[in-house]
Amino acid sequence: MVHYYSADYVMPVTSSPIKNGVIAMDENGTVLGIYDNDSVPKNVEIERFKGVLIPGFINAHCHLELSHLLGKIPQKQGLVKFITEVMSNRGADEDIVYEAMVAADKVMYANGIQAVGDHVNSTVSAKVKEASKIAYHTFVEILGLREEEAIEKIDEAREIEFSFDSEHASITLHAPYSCSKVLFKAFKKSISDDNIISIHNQESEEENKLFRYKTGEFLDFYSQIGFPADDFKAQARNSIQTYMSYLPARNRVILVHNTYTSLKDLDFIRRMGRDVFLCLCPKANLYIEDALPKVSIFEQNASNIAIGTDSLASNDTLSILDELKVLHRHFPELDFNKTLKWATINGAKALSLDEGLGSLEVGKTPGLLLLKNMNHFKITDKVEMERIA
Ligand SMILES: [Zn+2]
Missing domain, CATH: 3.20.20.140 (Metal-dependent hydrolases)
Incomplete structure (x- = not known):
């Protein structure tokens, strides 16, 4: 089964941040695809988060x-x-x-x-x-x-x-x-x-x-x-x-x-x-x-x-x-x-x-983390992390 995760921003690290980006991962956490709002496959169920998605x-x-x-x-x-x-x-x-x-x-x-x-x-x-x-x-x-x-x-x-x-x-x-x-x-x-x-x-x-x-x-x-x-x-x-x-x-x-x-x-x-x-x-x-x-x-x-x-x-x-x-x-x-x-x-x-x-790239199994409470890409003491994959 393929999981689609999205957040305010996806930061793949080795490429530019994607606003409302979507990342597709298989059961094992291997990255299958990274999309922006326009290129994401139609009719798939996307789990949406508030915050920034980054690799482990x-x-x-x-x-x-x-x-x-x-x-x-x-x-x-x-x-x-x-x-x-x-x-x-x-x-x-x-x-x-x-x-x-x-x-x-x-x-x-x-x-x-x-x-x-x-x-x-x-x-x-x-x-x-x-x-x-x-x-x-x-x-x-x-x-x-x-x-x-x-x-x-x-x-x-x-x-x-x-x-x-x-x-x-x-x-x-x-x-x-x-x-x-x-x-x-x-x-x-x-x-x-x-x-x-x-x-x-x-x-x-x-x-x-x-x-x-x-x-x-x-x-x-x-x-x-x-x-x-x-x-x-x-x-x-x-x-x-x-x-x-x-x-x-x-x-x-x-x-x-x-x-x-x-x-x-x-x-x-x-x-x-x-x-x-x-x-x-x-x-x-x-x-x-x-x-x-x-x-x-x-x-x-x-x-x-x-x-x-x-x-x-x-x-x-x-x-x-x-x-x-x-x-x-x-x-x-x-x-x-x-x-x-x-x-x-x-x-x-x-x-x-x-x-x-180390980065969100197709074929890697890098882990997926959600950073919450970020304001203008700033890391402050308020920022919290949740492991998504
Ligand atoms: Zn030491």
Whole structure:
């Protein structure tokens, strides 16, 4: 059976918004046709809604396996304290971790999320992902500050990767402050060109301080965990401008957070000419650092922007609409036509899931969401979402 849905506007994302547009979908949610008022087949029954129809959201960054940490980590203490707290709080009963992941997965689907880029350190989320309505790309994180353990850490990550859908899993470096240069080099040698990399980038000014001057809270953190950091040398420039060249040139890289990424850094990234996506996680940035990236310079200087929620350790919701609300509240000049791309097709491209997701196009099965209470295409706190398909 074919369903015809219509609303005040249909926003396919990869083509122009259609006033009173109609979208035809089969039982499985596959798009069969997109019409305007004139081209819609005659004598079909159309379900009409008040609002704007859009494809399902893509959450480009999450850590499902930290879902049990909801409300456990104090807010606005900065990244280094946050990491310390997560390290000491993440251990929990297997059942608690599992139940929290199942609940988080269901909430994300209810919140209109169709696909997730999910970071893991273990195999615990594999079963949840297999049973989920959400498409996942799993990024197995590698962390290793000690040079001698680089190869061993890569092998461990490969082992974990086997538990996930091989088409939609890759190994990745966690962050520039948690990986040695030797590990970066070994990683570069060990991966194939289609291995998508997703790395936490400039989530704290402390990361820039570490790379620029070899000062700041990361040095205290290193001494706490007994890492000498003797071989680390100050580079007189922000972290990204140093470590980007350690990454393989042909692989897609998702830079996550970018809270302290400057215009100069963005210029540097652009000049490298690589396949780079910048993922913004505004609610997590407010939670951890009480700061936001300079979104206006991103809007003007980078095209591949995606949006993520990060985990429930640093967020009270897993909702891309909530992330959009925060972005539009803090940056009122943002255009929803643009941010909708960030929230859908760009994330799908970043995760190589755009063949079926991220836009309303014939043949795709992208999900269908109704945004209600929008006024002149503005995202305000009043906007609500309902999943139609
Ligand atoms: Zn993260």
